[in-house]
Amino acid sequence: MSTLAMSTLAMSPLxxxxxxxxxxxxxxxxxxQSVTSREVFRAVMLFVVFGLLLAxxxxxxxxxxxxxxxxxxxxxxxxxxxxxxxxxxxxxKTVEPPETVAQSxxxxxxxxxxxxxxxxxxxxxxxxxxxxxxxxxxxxxRHQGETGVxxxxxxxxxxxxxxxxxLEVVVLLLAxxxxxGLVPHGPAHHGPRVRPPATPRPPRQPVLxxxxxxxxxxxxxxxxxxxxxxxxxxxxxxxxxAVVAAVFAxxxxxxxxxxxxxxxxxxxxLMVAGSVAFVSQxxxxxxxxxxxxxxxxxxxxxxxxxLEGVLAASLAACLIALVAGAPRPPRQxxxxx
Amino acid sequence: MMxxxxxxxxxxxxxxxxxxxxxxxxxxxxxxxASSGVFLVVxxxxxxxxxxxxxxxxxxxxxTGIVISVAVTAFGLALARRLGADEGRATLDDEEETS
Amino acid sequence: MSLAPLLIxxxxxxxxxxxxxAGAACxxxxxxxxxxxxxxxxxxxSAAGIVLTAGVEADGVQRLALAGWxxxxxxxxxxxxxxxxxxALTGLIFxxxxxxxxxxxxxxxxxxxxxxxxxxxxxxxxxxxxxxxxNDVFNLYVTLELVTLAAVGMVALAGDPAAALRYLLVGVxxxxxxxxxxxxxxxxxxxxxxxxxxxxxxxxxTASAALALMIVGVMAKGALFPLHGWLPPAHGSAVAPASALxxxxxxxxxxxxxxxxxLDVYPAxxxxxxxxxxxxxxxxLAVLWGSLQAIRQTRLKVLLAYSTVAQLGYLMVxxxxxxxxxxxxxxxxxxxxLMASHACAKAAMFLTAGSLIATRGHDRLADLKGAAHDHPxxxxxxxxxxxxLMGLPPSGGFIAKWLLLDASLRSGQWWWAAVILGGSxxxxxxxxxxxxxxxxxxxxxxxxxxxxxxxxRLEFxxxxxxxxxxxxGFVSAEHIP
Numbered sequence: 001m002s003t004l005a006m007s008t009l010a011m012s013p014l015x016x017x018x019x020x021x022x023x024x025x026x027x028x029x030x031x032x033q034s035v036t037s038r039e040v041f042r043a044v045m046l047f048v049v050f051g052l053l054l055a056x057x058x059x060x061x062x063x064x065x066x067x068x069x070x071x072x073x074x075x076x077x078x079x080x081x082x083x084x085x086x087x088x089x090x091x092x093k094t095v096e097p098p099e100t101v102a103q104s105x106x107x108x109x110x111x112x113x114x115x116x117x118x119x120x121x122x123x124x125x126x127x128x129x130x131x132x133x134x135x136x137x138x139x140x141x142r143h144q145g146e147t148g149v150x151x152x153x154x155x156x157x158x159x160x161x162x163x164x165x166x167l168e169v170v171v172l173l174l175a176x177x178x179x180x181g182l183v184p185h186g187p188a189h190h191g192p193r194v195r196p197p198a199t200p201r202p203p204r205q206p207v208l209x210x211x212x213x214x215x216x217x218x219x220x221x222x223x224x225x226x227x228x229x230x231x232x233x234x235x236x237x238x239x240x241x242a243v244v245a246a247v248f249a250x251x252x253x254x255x256x257x258x259x260x261x262x263x264x265x266x267x268x269x270l271m272v273a274g275s276v277a278f279v280s281q282x283x284x285x286x287x288x289x290x291x292x293x294x295x296x297x298x299x300x301x302x303x304x305x306x307l308e309g310v311l312a313a314s315l316a317a318c319l320i321a322l323v324a325g326a327p328r329p330p331r332q333x334x335x336x337x
Numbered sequence: 338m339m340x341x342x343x344x345x346x347x348x349x350x351x352x353x354x355x356x357x358x359x360x361x362x363x364x365x366x367x368x369x370x371a372s373s374g375v376f377l378v379v380x381x382x383x384x385x386x387x388x389x390x391x392x393x394x395x396x397x398x399x400x401t402g403i404v405i406s407v408a409v410t411a412f413g414l415a416l417a418r419r420l421g422a423d424e425g426r427a428t429l430d431d432e433e434e435t436s
Numbered sequence: 437m438s439l440a441p442l443l444i445x446x447x448x449x450x451x452x453x454x455x456x457x458a459g460a461a462c463x464x465x466x467x468x469x470x471x472x473x474x475x476x477x478x479x480x481x482s483a484a485g486i487v488l489t490a491g492v493e494a495d496g497v498q499r500l501a502l503a504g505w506x507x508x509x510x511x512x513x514x515x516x517x518x519x520x521x522x523x524a525l526t527g528l529i530f531x532x533x534x535x536x537x538x539x540x541x542x543x544x545x546x547x548x549x550x551x552x553x554x555x556x557x558x559x560x561x562x563x564x565x566x567x568x569x570x571n572d573v574f575n576l577y578v579t580l581e582l583v584t585l586a587a588v589g590m591v592a593l594a595g596d597p598a599a600a601l602r603y604l605l606v607g608v609x610x611x612x613x614x615x616x617x618x619x620x621x622x623x624x625x626x627x628x629x630x631x632x633x634x635x636x637x638x639x640x641x642t643a644s645a646a647l648a649l650m651i652v653g654v655m656a657k658g659a660l661f662p663l664h665g666w667l668p669p670a671h672g673s674a675v676a677p678a679s680a681l682x683x684x685x686x687x688x689x690x691x692x693x694x695x696x697x698x699l700d701v702y703p704a705x706x707x708x709x710x711x712x713x714x715x716x717x718x719x720x721l722a723v724l725w726g727s728l729q730a731i732r733q734t735r736l737k738v739l740l741a742y743s744t745v746a747q748l749g750y751l752m753v754x755x756x757x758x759x760x761x762x763x764x765x766x767x768x769x770x771x772x773x774l775m776a777s778h779a780c781a782k783a784a785m786f787l788t789a790g791s792l793i794a795t796r797g798h799d800r801l802a803d804l805k806g807a808a809h810d811h812p813x814x815x816x817x818x819x820x821x822x823x824x825l826m827g828l829p830p831s832g833g834f835i836a837k838w839l840l841l842d843a844s845l846r847s848g849q850w851w852w853a854a855v856i857l858g859g860s861x862x863x864x865x866x867x868x869x870x871x872x873x874x875x876x877x878x879x880x881x882x883x884x885x886x887x888x889x890x891x892x893r894l895e896f897x898x899x900x901x902x903x904x905x906x907x908x909g910f911v912s913a914e915h916i917p
Contacts, residue, residue, distance in 0.1 A: 017339075024343040031347050031370045035354035040362045047366050054373055061340055061380055062391035069403050070373075078369060078410055085362060085414040088421065096360050097428060111357045119349025122378065125620065125645040126341045131384040133626035133636050137392045139509045152393035153400065161397060163502045163511050167566060167578045168401045170456055171585060174559050175408035177463050178589025179415040181552040182597075238404055265464060272460035279453045292449040294504040322411035325418065348612075355609060361601060368608050375612045379619030395619060398574055402615060405581050406608075412585065413604050420597040429598055429605075 020060055027053045038096040044082040051075030065153045065236070068226070072242035077319060080249040084323055148301025154230055158304050162293050166278045169311060173275050176321045183326045212250050219247040227312045228305075237311035244312075245319035252323070267317060274314030281307060340381040347374025359428040361417040365410055372406045444498050447487040448513055451523050451565040454480055459558030466551040471538050474554045478531035481561060485524025492520050499571070507572070507629035514571035514631070518772060522568040522692070525776055526685055529783050529901060530561050533684075536787050536897040537677035543794040543891075544594075544675065552593060557681065560586035567689055573618045573650070574628045576693055580657055581611055587686045590678035591670045599669035606666045610656030617650035630700045639706035647705055650697060651715075658690015660752055661722030664745045668729070672738035676790025679737060683744040684783030688775050691751045695771070698755060712759035719752025720855045727862035731869060736789045736799040739870055740782065743825060746859060747778050753852055754840055763847030770839030777832025777908045781824035784901035785870075788818045791895060792874075795888035807874035810888070813895045815874045821902040822867035827860045832908030 030053060034046035051074030058067035086094060099107075140152050140160070147159040157165045223240040230236030281303065282293040290296065295303055351371020358364050376399040383392045421427050458477040462470045491498060498515040506512065534557060541550040563582035570576045584607040592600035622628055624643070625636040637643045652663075659667035667687070671679045702708045726746030733739040751774060757767030791814050792807055793799050808815035824833035837856055844852040 020339045024339050028343060028346050028350070031350050031373075035350050035358070035363075035367050035370060037363075040360055043363055043366050047369065050370065050373075054377075057340060057343070057377070058380075061377075062389075063380055063396045063399070066376070066380070066396050066399050066403070069400055073403055073407055074369070074373065078407060081407075081411050081414055082362060082366065085418055088418045094360075094362075094427075096358060096363060107357050111353055115349045115353045115356070118352060119345045121645070122348060122616065123342055123345035125641060126345065126378055126382045127338065129382055129620065129624055129642050131626070132624055132638060135383060135392050135622060135626045136394055136508045137386050137390075140393055143505075143509065153396050156393050156397040157400060159503060160505050160509050161503075161511055161575075163566075164397075164401050164575055164578050167563070167575075167582055168404050170559060170562070171405050171578070171582050172408045173460070173463075174556075174582065174585050174589070175412045177459075177555045177559065178412050178585060178592065180463075181556060181589055181593050182415055182419050183552075238400065268464045272463055275456060276460050279456050283449060283453050286445060286449055291501060291504045292445060292453075293502050319407075322408075322415075326415055348616075352609070355605065364605060368605065368612075371609070371612055375616050375619070378616060379622075382619055382623040384623065395622065398615075398618070398622075401574075401578060405578070405611075409581070409585060409604065409608055412588070413601065413608075416588075416592055416597050416601045416604065419592070420601065423597060429602060 016060075023053065023057055023060065027057060040086060040094040040096075044079060044086065047082065048075050048079035051079065065151070065239075068239045069242070072239050072246065076246040077242050077249070077323070080246060080323060084249070084252075084325065088325075146297045146300065147295065147304070148297070149304055151230065151236075154236055154304070157236070158308070159295050159300065162282075162295075166275075166282070166293070169278055169315065170275050172315060172318045173271060176271055176318050179322065179326050212247075216247050216251065219243055223247075223312065223316070227308055230308055237308040238315055240312040241315035241319055244316040245323060248316075248320045249323045267321070270314055270317040271321060272314070274311045274318075277307060277310045277314075338381075340377050344374045344377030344381065347371065347377065350374070361420065361427055361429060362414070364429070365413050365417070368413075369406060369410060372402065376402055443487055444491045444515065445500055447484040447491070448498075448500055448515060448569060451481050451484040451488075451527075451569070452562050454484075455558045455562035455565065459555045459562065462551075462554040462558060466554075470554055471534075471550070474558055475531060475534050475538075477558060478527050478534055478561060480527070481565060482524050482527025482531060484565075485520055485522070485527055488515050488520035489517065489524055491515070492517050500569075507632055508627035511570075511572045511575050512629065512631075513569035515569055519568040521772075521776065523565050525779060525904075526561065526564050526568075528904065529684055529779060530557060530681065532897045532901050533557070533677045533680050533783060533787065536680075536790060536894050537675075539891050540677060540790045540794045540894055541675060549594060549675070553590070553675075553677065556586050556589045556593070560590070560681065560686070564685060564689065567692065571630045572628045573621060573630065573633070573697075574615075576696070577611065577614055577618060580614070580654070580689065580693065581607075583686060583689050584611070584657055587682055590682060591674045593678060594675045595673035595678070596669060599666070599673050603666045603670045606656050606663065610653040610663070612653070613649045613656070614653030617646040617648075617653065620646035620649070630696060634700045634704060637701055637704035639704070643701075643705040644707050647697065647702060647707070648711075651694060651711075654690045654693045654697075656690075658694065658748065659687060659745065660690060660694070660748055661718045661725070661745065664722065664726070664748070667745055668738060668741040671741035671744060672735065676737065676786050676793055679741070680783040680786035680790070683741060683786060684779045687744055687748060688751075688779060691748065691775070698758065699768075708759050709756075712756040715752050716756040716852060719749040719755070722746060722749025722752060723855060723859040723862070724749075727859060727866060730866040731862070733866075734801055736792070736801055736804070736870060737786065739801070739866060740785050740789065743863070743866060744782060746863065747774070747782070747825065750774055750837075750840070750856065750859060753855055754843070756849060757840060757843035757847060757852060760843075760847035760849065763843030763849070765843075766839045766846065767843035770836050770843060773832060773836035773839060773908065773911075777824045777836055777905045780901045780905035780908065781821040781831075781833065784817055784821040784898045784905065785825075787894070787898035787901065788814050788821075791890055791898060794894060795890050801869065801873040804873045805876050808871075809877070811890050811895065813899060814890065815871065817895070817898045817902045818874065819867075819871050820899075821905055822871060824902075824905040826863045826867055830906065830909045832905050832911075835909050835911075 030050040034043045037043040055067045055071040147155040223244040226240035285294040351367045354367025380395045383395045454477045500513045567579035588604045656663040671683045723746045730739045730742035754771035757763040824831040827833040827837035
């Protein structure tokens with residue numbers, strides 16, 4: 001468990017309850033502000049703050065893996081995705097369109113009331129829940145030795161329930177495939193030509209560029225560390241990929257085009273590498289006379305660490321592609337590159 | 338217990354935003370907040386382990402959920418861009434929803 | 437000596453792995469090789485389904501512990517007759533649609549569109565196969581998300597981005613409700629495995645709330661009334677081969693999961709009879725509303741999309757029959773027959789719409805006059821598949837409705853029989869509308885001008901599916917457990 005989580009656990013019960021309460025109120029308030037904001041930019045900024053606070057809550061819940069993912073993804077990558085798409089919306093599209101007082105009042109009640117009822121019912125059911133049969137944590141501990149990894153969450157994700165994880169890696173690849181499918185194809189396209197307006201690149205900011213240039217290698221190192229440490233401590237392929245992709249996004253924001261063209265074949269190969277490696281490993285086990293996706297105890301550790309390495313690089317490529325968005329349609333001959 | 342309540346509140350807030358907001362980006366922000374609420378409930382409703390730790394299974398489920406939610410959000414935003422480029426709008430209007 | 441222990445693990449794993457690997461390959465390379473690969477994999481996937489069906493026939497339900505871990509720690513695939521048949525039929529429909537799409541999409545939009553369609557279709561196929569075999573409520577969630585995202589990507593391929601976005605948002609919210617249900621079930625009963633849950637779930641607030649959340653979630657994803665609003669614009673605006681996959685196959689994904697929960701877990705909550713009646717009433721409304729809307733439409737694809745809403749309604753009407761002791765067997769067989777025959781028939785009809793769009797550039801019913809004269813095989817296909825929608829003998833739809841009628845009379849719930857008969861009459865009206873336009877002569881003198889050319893393979897792909905829908909009428913109900 002991370003040192004931060006340990007230190008918060010050491011607080012007195014009263015202090016922790018007070019801290020948790022304040023944290024919960026603060027998170028709910030940020031969410032409220034974000035959801036009711038009429039300006040998209042403000043809502044997105046509040047969402048990033050929300051994500052960071054939520055990462056603290058995950059630490060308090062004793063889920064440091066989730067906390068890392070939340071910080072890297074919820075606050076970092078998702079926020080970057082939102083900001084990136086804001087740059088593509090015209091100025092008048094970044095505020096909620098105005099409506100009459102009657103409309104907004106109707107909306108507030110017609111949506112608000114059922115939603116409050118739904119939330120209330122959920123809280124009631126969840127708070128009154130009586131566990132009948134204990135979960136599988138005991139089994140995880142008992143069999144964890146056979147997976148070679150000492151982080152129980154990694155053991156669940158990459159061994160016990162690796163089918164879920166395989167499909168989840170495919171979902172991320174699929175998001176890229178679907179996004180690239182949005183680009184009109186070939187010269188014979190008749191529909192409205194989708195040419196995203198040239199993103200207004202922010203002017204190069206010397207301080208930011210200086211900062212990002214020095215941050216980038218460091219962050220890459222953090223990514224590698226997160227991958228390596230994932231087997232025994234909080235971390236893993238996805239968190240590592242998110243950190244790398246977030247650095248890429250920073251490079252974009254600072255006005256540096258650091259990416260290879262996302263449409264290039266090597267990039268696409270890297271993007272599919274994770275899914276292909278995962279599936280192939282599963283099939284290889286079947287061919288070796290074992291079960292699909294099985295990890296024999298003797299080689300489990302090596303396979304998990306190497307698979308996570310491929311996954312980290314591949315997931316990072318997918319996330320970078322998603323941040324960069326759909327590639328531009330093929331250029332017309334008259335245009336200058 | 339605190340975090341179960343928080344999860345339910347976030348779920349309700351996110352649902353509200355997803356239905357009441359018309360701007361697509363705002364809808365997607367709200368959906369992400371609702372997801373966070375669901376994730377909080379899933380982890381904190383599971384009974385704590387005898388040693389006071391947190392059950393690893395719901396954590397793994399939530400990590401999977403987070404990845405899926407990023408993928409869906411990213412594609413949703415790509416669609417929002419396309420909507421803006423094709424039709425010059427950033428909203429899903431109610432009138433169409435009923436027709 | 438049975439081959440099942442050897443063949444079944446391979447067939448099951450390849451049903452997932454081949455489409456995923458081929459989808460990845462088609463994302464990197466395109467062209468003729470990719471087209472051949474995609475078609476070959478769809479055929480192989482169907483073949484895997486046939487192997488699974490044979491294995492289940494010989495040795496009964498198979499359980500495969502994935503990664504070598506048994507539940508509750510790990511995940512199993514459960515391959516029963518329903519799952520095996522679904523794999524076989526889905527591969528077949530994908531093969532026909534891919535044959536059609538390679539030609540029709542390029543006629544429609546020039547080269548690249550079929551290149552973008554291929555990887556989406558293949559990942560969708562892999563996701564569906566995983567969905568059919570899944571036996572773990574959270575594994576079902578992941579496969580449902582995979583299927584939904586691929587389906588939304590298909591709608592967005594050349595369709596309306598607003599329709600795609602609405603589909604995406606409804607799908608995400610449905611997934612959230614579903615995931616909440618999973619979390620509650622695990623916290624209370626310590627497992628996510630359907631078989632284990634069936635033994636552990638006790639009646640009470642937690643189980644009822646969890647199941648209600650999950651059912652609402654899959655109803656949103658499966659466009660089951662009243663959460664169907666996103667379907668007509670999405671299926672009506674997508675390119676026709678995509679609509680064929682969405683309306684034919686993907687639309688049943690939600691009900692498929694609902695059925696799994698219904699058969700395994702729901703009886704243990706003790707709330708099934710009441711919930712069944714509610715779902716049956718909603719299904720009735722879906723049949724009425726979807727059919728009446730379909731009758732009002734002026735475009736073929738939108739008409740077909742509303743008809744899907746109505747046909748999904750029948751599936752919901754089958755739930756109160758399945759929940760009754762006397763009607764269980766024939767109700768279940770009827771629902772499965774309906775799913776299978778509607779999948780083929782509706783895919784065939786969307787493909788004919790795609791053929792007509794490929795030659796005429798539109799699908800406005802009023803302007804389809806003379807289509808039957810120009811393309812008799814396409815018009816014949818439309819009529820043949822329409823017979824299944826109406827439930828006329830000897831189609832698969834007829835057997836399905838016969839079984840459902842039988843179930844409602846056996847269980848003494850005659851009012852559901854009235855719904856099924858009334859819905860068939862309404863279906864007759866909208867199928868007649870769809871077909872009659874193409875039958876009518878264009879105004880003025882018959883011209884000597886050559887009809888716009890229609891590649892043979894487009895017509896054959898659709899006809900093959902319509903014939904399968906018809907042939908399902910000859911498959912006896914005993915083969916579908």
